[in-house]
Amino acid sequence: MIFTGPHAPTPVPETAFTSFVLEHAGRWTDSVALVDLAGEASFTYGELVAGVRRVAGALRARGFGRGDVLALLAPNVPEYPVVFHAAASLGGTVVVLNPLDTTEDLLTHLGGAGAVVLVTSEEQAARAAELVAGSKLREVVVFGQAPGATPFAELLGHDGPADGSVSDPASGPASGAGASNPVSGPVPVVAVDAASDVVALLHSSGSTGRPKGVMLTHRNMSANVLQTIGGAPLDEGERVLAVAPFHHAFGLIMVMNASLRQGATVVTMPRFDPQAYLQAIQDHRITRLYVVPTIAVLLARSPLVERFDLSSVRTIVSGGAALDPEIARLCAERLGCRVGQGYGLTEGLVSFMQVEGSPAGSVGRATPNIEFKIVDIATGRALGPGQEGEVLVRGPHVMKGYLDAPQATREVLEADGFLHTGDLGRADADGELFLVDRIKELIKYKGQQVSPVELEAVLMTHPKVADAAVIGVPDEEASEIPKAFVVVREPVTAQEIMAFVADRVAPYKKVRQVEFIDAIPRTPVGKTERRSLKERERAAR
Template sequence: CVLPLFHIYGLVVVLNMGLHLGTTIVIMPRFDLEQFLELIQKYRVTLSHIVPPIVLKLAKDPLVDNYDLSSLKMIFSGAAPLGADLSQACMKRIGCGIRQGYGMTETSPVTHSSPADPAEMRHGSVGTAAPNTEVKVVDPATEVELGANQEGEICVRGPQVMKGYLNNMEATARTVDADNWLHTGDIGYADEAGHFFIVDRVKELIKYKGFQVAPAELEAVLLTHPAIADAAVIPSRDEEAGEVPKAFVVIRHETTGEEIMSFVAARVAPHKRIREVEFITQIPKSLSGKILRRVLIEQERARQKAAQVV
């Protein structure tokens, strides 16, 4: 277990489930790739609950080739979106399956998970709704329920949904409506078979000339570039467009910003193109593996403000 046990994912899905099943749990005090690989090899770990940044390392880091990971039967990824291309690349390299799950602290945490049968999985999908769980996708502005393959805010209702935030009725009312639907704040859609796909957070969508652009979608494309080890996309203020997508990338070997922008442009709609690239040494992330876009946004706004002063 590389997940913090004070986080709902590590606490419920790993610790409590492990105790319930009577399984051995190998716990790491903090994530270190080499130690992680050593422990899998030493203890013949069969199931690993991780987050997308670790999936990325398993798919691309050369250290992986030095260890015997043949005991791994399944990887379970959660806490942030995992793109189909990255998922398949990791599966091919490691030789095991990857399932995804979705949920939040307010839902204890699981509302969706990939089917156990590999034949029923959809790469890039967080799976179908958990038992006794209702899910709908609504227009964030009008709250009108949408149909299959239409992007909107995911709302869930079920026995795992919280009663409310302690001593904060106002915050509870903003999150759980009068009909007990919890509004997740995540944008996604379901296909005709009821498999759900998470696109991004409502509040993190980039507003480019009236179009909504999901940073996570662009990050998934960037991670397919052979020179890119990690990436994050944020909105950068622009006088003409309002906001434009800007990419921060960590590279494995030399490339240029122009080449990266051309690579992405060939794979997305014109309004989703990345307009600026900045090279950095590390993408800021939380303990649960989520990209801390606010850190990059604050840095970007400070840079723009300083440029205006000059």
């Protein structure tokens, strides 16, 4: 059985993504589009459009064009979408990178993507020389000043034309054969094939293994924004606090681009700090919060909340991991607002969103243009309401595929367009989806994806470790934390093991608990039986 949601199908424009996002910018020319916490850096919608045009011209003057790749390595700042859309408007691909990743991880991502320009922050610029030496990068641009880097202000001040290959959408088609581009304002947009040209490259571990590049086309991204708007629309004049990282699909699509499409004011927050977060809500009169469950716990239970005026908040949307229904209820009661959650994955975000009346525990119903089915894990047979199996989704938002990984792509994308989510769930007769467990083994730590396989590989390089396995264990604050089960060759402390791993991975990937055991449970073919370890963990609690 194939399930659909309550929304009527929504046409997805076959236009360049920048044209779609900034289509109505002319309506809000003098309204603030982006502002930092201190109010020192900001762009009105008119300035945003002009900034995209100028930075695009500067990039084009440097030889950047359709098919080239720009890397963005920065926290959430007002300049982020200017750079993203400047590159996208030229037909380029933007690979968004996590500042918390190790230099080794970043070099792998840069090399795989073939990035030629890196735009980064002053804090990250110290790594630039090493990143340039190990990749195809030919220029580093920095928000601010840094030795050997081009100041972003130089690009923003560019006043020359992009060149004759760039068309002004106000003067005609710019996004494929016969397509119109009704962008308000002079944003240059080159012709692209919206269905096949990749505009964004994010990284996801998929079901197992090291992160893979997720290729999202212009059409994928536009569809995702439409699904966000259909499932969680913003009213006129809303103010959104952007703490979900723009390098993550949640932040890039739902927070940044869907908000700009709807004319909201986006207040950027470079890193999460509880007191600063609450202060920002009060100072900027934030109306919409996009949160991960960790932040929802803060809002529901922290005594800090009582010190701030959060009465401006109308809606909270949770994503990144499952939200406890009790935490959702406490948030709603404490702040006097609506709390909902959605579900998706990097390969196909905004697949589900709770609607009014969604039962507790549901992640919602399918968003516009989405079909889904529940299939038997062993046979692949489609199941009916109430039956548990793997969740598969299909729609225009589903990725083009994994970068340079055709086999991995075939493993998750069926020929008919259905995407394997790796999640176990069931749907009721109304199409409400309930997630039961993850078939795939990723750990969700504060909304970040952590691969157990990657951590196990690090653990196995410790000279005193004979065998190891990693699972995610529940944690109220972080949703899940990585726990290692370790078989040792000789005595070693848990602290030594955790420190060893922490020195070799990004901070969010650290092992946070260690248990020593006699043997790792494995299948006859040698695969780790994580379910056995999870059962052991549940029994011990």
